[in-house]
Ligand SMILES: Cc1ncc(COP(=O)(O)OP(=O)(O)O)c(N)n1
């Protein structure tokens with residue numbers, strides 16, 4: 450059977466988080482290093498600017514056959530023919546996304562509370578973001594710090610693909626995968642690196658060791 454979620458290293462990119470190079474270059478380098486899924490996350494930009502960035506990013510990712518996920522904004526995702534969207538509790542719920550986008554390929558949903566796991570919104574999702582595994586300065590409006598025990602606990606409840614996010618780095622990559630995550634999602638470990646290709650390669654190597 451074909452694995453519906455074969456992705457292991459997920460770059461969540463924001464232009465502002467890219468400290469040493471243009472975000473398009475960072476994304477391309479990261480893909481060359483081993484990133485196999487990319488999310489564009491722009492919380493502070495207009496829809497027009499978000500859409501423009503998404504088109505630019507998709508053009509690059511298409512060359513490498515790497516899918517693009519759009520954070521929060523269904524309109525932008527559909528317009529650029531992205532692979533899918535990622536939403537959380539404060540966004541348009543997954544069941545409504547499915548109604549508005551019939552042929553979506555990949556729908557991600559953040560899990561902040563255990564009781565979310567027993568809902569139709571989780572059922573509608575293709576993967577779940579463990580939000581966050583470790584508290585991170587990159588996103589401060591989070592609630593539950595799941596930790597490794599939380600990853601294990603969520604793994605014991607659901608068979609959905611699990612994406613670990615929040616301070617993912619080389620030092621904890623193996624432990625998080627061993628705890629039950631299928632994929633690691635990173636912002637700063639790649640975007641803040643002077644060498645995004647090498648940063649991605651090191652993360653990928655750790656994941657592949659498990
Ligand atoms: C892979 C992944 N996991 C979790 C999130 C967080 O989504 P959300 O809770 O909607 O918060 P914002 O990113 O919108 O601030 C994510 N984006 N990606």
Ligand SMILES: Cc1nc(C(=O)O)sc1CCOP(=O)(O)O
Nearest residue numbers: 580581585587588616635636637
């Ligand atoms: C985009 C995002 N979502 C999170 C969540 O917990 O839902 S944490 C996060 C940012 C992760 O950044 P870094 O890799 O720099 O820690």
Ligand SMILES: [Mg+2]
Nearest residue numbers: 521536537540
């Ligand atoms: Mg969101």
